[in-house]
Amino acid sequence: MIPTRTFLSWISLLYCCISLQNILCKLTVDATSSLSNPTVVIVGSGIGGTSCAYYLKKMLPDAKAIILETDSRIGGRIYDVKIDGEVFTIGAYSWAGYHGYIKELVDEMGLDRTDRDFDGEPNFVSPFTFTAWNGTHLIDTGEIATAHEESMDILEKGTVDFYIRMEDNYAILDQETFSKTEEFLSYGAFGQWPTLESRQYYTDKGVHLELQDLAMAPLQKLINSQGMEGHVFSMYASLSTSMGRGRVVGGNLKLVDALVEAASAEVFLNSTVTTVERLSNGFSVVYQRDNEQRKMYADYVVIAAPLEATDIDFQSFDPPVSQPARDWYASYVYVVAAEGYNKEYFTKDPDRDVPSFVVGTPGKASGLISITSKNMTDLIYYSVTTTSNLTADIEDMFINPSVRFEYHWNFGHPILEPHPAGGASYQDVILSPGLYNIGAMNDILTQMEGSVIAARNAALLIRQESLSASCAISFIQTLPAKIIIIFTSMWKFIIDIEY
Numbered sequence: 001m002i003p004t005r006t007f008l009s010w011i012s013l014l015y016c017c018i019s020l021q022n023i024l025c026k027l028t029v030d031a032t033s034s035l036s037n038p039t040v041v042i043v044g045s046g047i048g049g050t051s052c053a054y055y056l057k058k059m060l061p062d063a064k065a066i067i068l069e070t071d072s073r074i075g076g077r078i079y080d081v082k083i084d085g086e087v088f089t090i091g092a093y094s095w096a097g098y099h100g101y102i103k104e105l106v107d108e109m110g111l112d113r114t115d116r117d118f119d120g121e122p123n124f125v126s127p128f129t130f131t132a133w134n135g136t137h138l139i140d141t142g143e144i145a146t147a148h149e150e151s152m153d154i155l156e157k158g159t160v161d162f163y164i165r166m167e168d169n170y171a172i173l174d175q176e177t178f179s180k181t182e183e184f185l186s187y188g189a190f191g192q193w194p195t196l197e198s199r200q201y202y203t204d205k206g207v208h209l210e211l212q213d214l215a216m217a218p219l220q221k222l223i224n225s226q227g228m229e230g231h232v233f234s235m236y237a238s239l240s241t242s243m244g245r246g247r248v249v250g251g252n253l254k255l256v257d258a259l260v261e262a263a264s265a266e267v268f269l270n271s272t273v274t275t276v277e278r279l280s281n282g283f284s285v286v287y288q289r290d291n292e293q294r295k296m297y298a299d300y301v302v303i304a305a306p307l308e309a310t311d312i313d314f315q316s317f318d319p320p321v322s323q324p325a326r327d328w329y330a331s332y333v334y335v336v337a338a339e340g341y342n343k344e345y346f347t348k349d350p351d352r353d354v355p356s357f358v359v360g361t362p363g364k365a366s367g368l369i370s371i372t373s374k375n376m377t378d379l380i381y382y383s384v385t386t387t388s389n390l391t392a393d394i395e396d397m398f399i400n401p402s403v404r405f406e407y408h409w410n411f412g413h414p415i416l417e418p419h420p421a422g423g424a425s426y427q428d429v430i431l432s433p434g435l436y437n438i439g440a441m442n443d444i445l446t447q448m449e450g451s452v453i454a455a456r457n458a459a460l461l462i463r464q465e466s467l468s469a470s471c472a473i474s475f476i477q478t479l480p481a482k483i484i485i486i487f488t489s490m491w492k493f494i495i496d497i498e499y
């Protein structure tokens with residue numbers, strides 16, 4: 001027969017434990033619902049934002065991705081438009097052979113790409129197959145390269161080395177995440193390259209000045225809008241673009257469209273994020289749409305745009321979100337229908353024809369980056385890309401031109417100044433716990449692949465954080481049962497001693 005006192009003690013203990021378990025479960029259920037299926041707000045619908053949403057879908061299927069985009073279209077700096085029945089590329093055109101993730105995404109989306117025959121080997125292909133314009137004359141870069149065989153050997157060795165280091169970097173990224181750009185760079189042992197200016201580095205290596213000015217600088221201008229003042233990492237990235245260059249058949253915008261669909265992400269266009277506020281648990285994201293201020297809650301926020309372009313007010317962050325400012329080159333793009341080139345504008349050489357692909361030299365030629373042409377009907381359509389407003393020059397450049405499309409990128413490419421070791425730092429990849437900055441990669445790789453690398457990294461970081469938080473919660477949830485057993489045994493022990 002159990003004594004009444006013992007029986008009452010047992011009942012009251014059981015009651016206490018059940019109440020404790022109820023309280024803990026209630027507390028944790030609310031938190032778990034947002035940790036195992038977090039809401040991720042992504043600012044920007046370029047390749048960075050859309051690939052991040054897709055990677056999240058793959059890595060954390062229950063996560064909810066919401067993309068807020070200030071523009072009335074998706075794609076950001078990927079922009080293909082149909083003009084007079086033809087697709088013209090206004091932004092990013094092609095990727096390089098080592099850009100593994102973007103090619104993988106294209107394949108996963110079932111799209112066709114133009115580089116299928118690339119064997120993946122770091123076989124150097126000279127990128128100097130274009131005509132450079134120095135403001136008065138047209139220069140054949142292929143001829144310049146042939147004239148400087150020894151310099152080309154130096155470039156080939158360095159570029160193949162860069163390619164191999166990128167492969168090492170990808171191999172490590174398969175297992176690891178990075179929280180700083182410096183960490184990303186350490187994965188390929190890129191050494192001093194991001195800290196050195198191209199001019200100094202290649203001169204020290206013995207690369208001829210003529211090759212630097214008339215071939216390398218225009219190439220760097222074509223890829224990154226700048227010249228020999230950029231860092232060496234970015235120059236090698238430019239030099240390697242001919243090794244397996246490719247693009248989506250029909251335009252890269254098809255990839256962005258497919259990613260949004262595959263991610264089942266909610267996309268709100270014409271929605272400008274103005275404020276991100278840190279709450280005790282998550283973030284409040286304020287955005288402007290249809291002249292109305294709206295607000296949504298997020299467990300994680302991904303800034304998939306150049307941070308300085310977003311103009312976001314970050315509130316209640318301790319320490320505050322403040323990042324090194326970067327200077328940017330603007331890009332102006334014109335699609336011009338004309339009867340042909342006005343030859344005198346480009347060359348003082350009467351025997352020289354203006355070819356279909358011309359690249360400007362840095363600092364010269366009204367900021368011209370490149371001109372490409374397509375024969376359509378009885379007119380030729382020229383795509384003109386420049387770093388400055390060239391509207392006034394179009395009349396002089398072409399015969400009877402009419403501008404069919406004009407576009408201005410405020411944030412085209414950042415000036416890729418070298419970051420001396422121990423000097424100015426790069427923008428952070430993690431701005432604050434739960435707040436990620438995909439645009440940080442623009443400091444070193446302002447190409448589509450750079451944003452995809454950062455987007456994949458952000459999705460991995462969110463998965464890691466989300467899963468470790470969920471684990472902690474489930475451990476807490478099992479605690480009440482453990483507490484009951486321990487308390488019960490202790491109570492029984494005390495009672496047994498007493499009686």
Ligand SMILES: Cc1cc2nc3c(=O)[nH]c(=O)nc-3n(C[C@H](O)[C@H](O)[C@H](O)COP(=O)(O)OP(=O)(O)OC[C@H]3O[C@@H](n4cnc5c(N)ncnc54)[C@H](O)[C@@H]3O)c2cc1C
Binds near residue numbers: 047
């Ligand atoms: C003319 C040109 C040619 C290029 N050519 C190539 C090329 O051939 N190959 C290559 O690999 N790369 C190229 N690039 C670079 C490449 O386009 C970019 O590196 C890449 O597309 C950047 O993608 P992203 O998603 O990081 O940023 P973005 O594409 O810039 O996307 C950011 C998005 O965020 C939105 N946004 C900004 N602020 C807010 C806000 N507050 N609220 C909501 N939305 C906001 C913007 O509207 C934009 O849509 C080129 C760039 C330019 C300008």
